[in-house]
Amino acid sequence: MKFFNSVVTKLWFTIILMVTAVLIILTIILSFYFRNYVLNSTESILEEDLHRVEELILREHDVDGLDSVQLLHEDNLILYTDNRTITPTNQIEQEIQNYVRQLDTRETTVIIDDIFDHSYMVKISYLDTFLDDSPVIIKYRDLEVINESIIGITLITIISGGIIFILTTFFAFFLISRITRPLINLKRSSFKTAQGTYNKLEVLSRDEIGELTLAFNKMNDDIEKNIAMVVHERNLREQIFNSMDEGVLYFNDSFELLYSNQKGAEMYENLKSYPEEAPLVQDNVREVMTEKSGHIERIELDSDHYQLSYTPVEITDSSYGVIILIRNITQEVNTEKMRSEFIANVSHELKTPMVMLSGYSEALLDDVVSDPEEVKEMVGIIKDESDRMNKMVNELIGLARMEAESGMIHKSSNDFMALLSKLAFKFKHDIKENDISLNINTPHDSVIFNFDYDKMENVVNNLLDNAIRYTSPGDSITIDVSIEDDITILISDTGTGIKKEHQNRIFERFYKVDESRTRGKHGTGLGLYIVKSIIESHGGSIKLESEFGVGSTFIIKFPKQ
Numbered sequence: 001m002k003f004f005n006s007v008v009t010k011l012w013f014t015i016i017l018m019v020t021a022v023l024i025i026l027t028i029i030l031s032f033y034f035r036n037y038v039l040n041s042t043e044s045i046l047e048e049d050l051h052r053v054e055e056l057i058l059r060e061h062d063v064d065g066l067d068s069v070q071l072l073h074e075d076n077l078i079l080y081t082d083n084r085t086i087t088p089t090n091q092i093e094q095e096i097q098n099y100v101r102q103l104d105t106r107e108t109t110v111i112i113d114d115i116f117d118h119s120y121m122v123k124i125s126y127l128d129t130f131l132d133d134s135p136v137i138i139k140y141r142d143l144e145v146i147n148e149s150i151i152g153i154t155l156i157t158i159i160s161g162g163i164i165f166i167l168t169t170f171f172a173f174f175l176i177s178r179i180t181r182p183l184i185n186l187k188r189s190s191f192k193t194a195q196g197t198y199n200k201l202e203v204l205s206r207d208e209i210g211e212l213t214l215a216f217n218k219m220n221d222d223i224e225k226n227i228a229m230v231v232h233e234r235n236l237r238e239q240i241f242n243s244m245d246e247g248v249l250y251f252n253d254s255f256e257l258l259y260s261n262q263k264g265a266e267m268y269e270n271l272k273s274y275p276e277e278a279p280l281v282q283d284n285v286r287e288v289m290t291e292k293s294g295h296i297e298r299i300e301l302d303s304d305h306y307q308l309s310y311t312p313v314e315i316t317d318s319s320y321g322v323i324i325l326i327r328n329i330t331q332e333v334n335t336e337k338m339r340s341e342f343i344a345n346v347s348h349e350l351k352t353p354m355v356m357l358s359g360y361s362e363a364l365l366d367d368v369v370s371d372p373e374e375v376k377e378m379v380g381i382i383k384d385e386s387d388r389m390n391k392m393v394n395e396l397i398g399l400a401r402m403e404a405e406s407g408m409i410h411k412s413s414n415d416f417m418a419l420l421s422k423l424a425f426k427f428k429h430d431i432k433e434n435d436i437s438l439n440i441n442t443p444h445d446s447v448i449f450n451f452d453y454d455k456m457e458n459v460v461n462n463l464l465d466n467a468i469r470y471t472s473p474g475d476s477i478t479i480d481v482s483i484e485d486d487i488t489i490l491i492s493d494t495g496t497g498i499k500k501e502h503q504n505r506i507f508e509r510f511y512k513v514d515e516s517r518t519r520g521k522h523g524t525g526l527g528l529y530i531v532k533s534i535i536e537s538h539g540g541s542i543k544l545e546s547e548f549g550v551g552s553t554f555i556i557k558f559p560k561q
Contacts, residue, residue, distance in 0.1 A: 011180070015172040016165065023161040030157060031150055038146045039121065043109060046123040050139045053077065054125055057135065078138035086135070092116065096140055100124055111143070119143040182209045186216055198224040247326035251285045253319060267306065267326045274301055281308070285322045288312050292319060298329070305333045338511055338525070350392065353385035409537050411450040416489075417442065419453065420479060423460050427468065435473035438464075442481035449487060449558060455534045462527040463491045463554055471495035475551075487560060492553040498546040506544055507532040 053074075078093050079086040089097065095115050099122075103110070106126055113119045120140045128134035185201055192199060200217045203210045238261070241248055247264030251257055260268060271281060280299075288294060294311040309325040360378045362368075369375055420440055431438050467477045471493050480490040498506060505511050512525035535542045539559055546552035 012169065012172050015168060019165060019168045020161075023157070023164065027154060027157040027161070031154055034153055035146070035150055038149065039143075042121050042141050042143070042146065043123065046121065046139045046141060049077075050123045050125050050137060053079075053137050053139070054127065057127060057137070058130055076140050078140070079135060080138075081133040081135050092118075092120075093140075096120060096122055096138060100136070100138060119147065179209065182213055186213065189216065189220070193220055193223060196227075245327070247324075247328075249324040249326065250313075250321055251324070252321040253289065255285055258321070264324075264326060267328065270301065270304070271299070271306070281324070284308070284310055285324070288322045289319050303330065304328065305330045335509065338509065341512075350389060353389050356385050357382055409452045409455065409534075411452055411538070413448055413450055414453050414456075416447040416449065416451070416456070416481065416487075417445065419457060419460065420481075423457065423464060426461075427464055430468050431477075434468055434471065436468065436471050437476040439476060439478045440481075441478065444481070444483060447481055447483060447487065449560065451538055451558070452534075456538075459531045459534050459556075460491075462531050466527060467491065467493040467495065467552075470552075483560070485560075487558040489556040489558075490553055491556070492551060494551040497548040497550050497552050498544070499548045503544055503546055507542075 057079075074087075077087055078089060078097055080097060085097065092115060096112060099112050100110075106124075108124050110122045110124070111119060112122055119142075121143055122138060122140045125137040125139075126134070127137065182201075182204060189199060189201055198220050200220065201213050203213050203217075241261035242263070244261065244263060247267040248259070248261045249257060249264045249268055250259040257268070268281075284295075284297065288310045289312060292312050292314060294309065296307065296309045299306045299308060305328070307327045307329050309327075311323045311325070313320045313323055360382050364375065364378060369378060424438060424440065427438065464477065471477065472495065475494040478490070478492045480488075480492070482488045507528050509526060509529040511529075532542055535556060535558075540557055542554060542556045544552060544554055
């Protein structure tokens with residue numbers, strides 16, 4: 001069917017149809033004209049012969065007196081009266097005579113068909129008005145020669161038409177190919193353009209097809225530029241949406257999800273895993289589209305908290321769907337919860353030493369205690385509580401400074417083993433007082449790499465302080481330093497350890513393990529958060545391995561470079 005749908009076929013068929021129609025009409029007109037011409041000529045000749053015979057008969061005034069042998073034996077002549085036939089007749093002439101005798105009217109010219117498969121033109125003259133015996137003169141001529149001539153002319157016309165048909169077809173295909181070849185190229189290039197392949201066509205002429213080719217090339221360039229711009233904008237939009245921490249969902253007016261970024265797809269899948277929540281989202285979409293006003297709601301799924309912001313998409317008072325912005329506010333909720341707990345804890349932790357400081361100070365000022373040993377003990381308690389308050393304040397100040405500086409690190413080449421020696425000397429008194437041991441194991445005399453000395457001192461200081469506070473007399477603390485693919489530092493203790501339910505959150509800000517809330521072992525929940533932030537700002541990592549009742553190990557890794 002492609003052959004009949006081709007422009008070439010249609011143009012060729014149209015031209016051939018026109019040529020064929022012209023040839024057929026011309027053949028019919030020529031045949032009709034030639035036949036009429038020949039019949040008129042034949043009739044004129046028969047008319048002349050008939051007048052000639054009439055003159056001879058009227059000159060004699062009697063048919064029986066005719067003595068012209070030539071007339072009696074003239075070809076194609078029949079002469080008869082009411083009683084007899086004057087001229088000799090053959091079988092054909094008898095048929096013609098019988099036909100004329102049976103005529104109801106006195107026609108002067110008739111054409112008789114089917115006389116021995118031949119047709120004849122017959123001219124008749126009635127002389128009954130001039131002679132008593134009513135003679136009738138018939139002059140005829142066989143039309144078979146005329147029919148054969150017409151057939152010959154028709155055959156010649158058909159042959160000529162065939163030759164013209166072939167020549168026209170050749171010329172038509174030649175002409176059509178010159179016209180349609182650029183159109184075919186345009187068609188192929190259009191399909192390539194639709195598939196995303198853009199190419200320029202050669203302009204072969206300056207006519208309308210050439211102008212069409214120029215316009216197509218210009219259109220191709222514009223499409224390529226516009227597609228590139230659209231793709232660039234789409235990729236840019238996708239990168240922007242996928243880089244967002246919020247999820248973006250778009251529902252059309254049929255409540256079908258047409259678009260979602262990566263975060264949105266993950267969050268929506270999580271929502272759909274809760275059968276009671278997914279229909280709620282659909283209902284909210286319908287409500288927003290009906291009321292054409294957005295709203296915000298919060299959804300709590302086990303330990304996850306989401307905030308969904310619904311915004312209708314409207315253009316010229318027509319609603320096209322709803323955009324949902326999903327934010328995971330779990331961290332914010334937990335942070336707020338920990339902040340509240342932190343404020344309560346700090347208030348409680350600060351209140352206790354302040355009360356003790358105030359009470360013991362008043363006792364000393366009022367000379368309530370006079371024994372030197374008791375005075376010394378009270379002064380020691382005042383110092384311990386002051387140190388504990390100072391530690392909490394320093395941690396708060398360190399957190400505020402770290403967040404203000406956004407983790408700014410001033411690295412330089414330092415010896416980590418020298419730092420460990422300094423801190424071992426610093427904690428020597430606490431270790432001895434708590435009856436625990438500190439062991440530093442490393443195959444290297446020095447481990448030099450780039451780090452911020454003050455901040456790294458804060459890291460080790462926090463970890464050692466925690467280890468001391470959560471160990472009992474007779475326990476040990478071990479620091480192992482090794483250099484392989486990375487610089488690995490292990491700080492282990494044989495203390496109380498940490499339960500599994502707390503291990504995943506131990507590095508969160510303001511998070512405190514409940515077991516730590518005992519006298520003499522108080523904390524703010526900021527130490528390990530600060531430790532992790534400093535290590536990660538150096539490009540390192542820290543993780544915890546702990547078993548409750550056995551001990552804990554903090555594994556720190558830094559890249560060599």
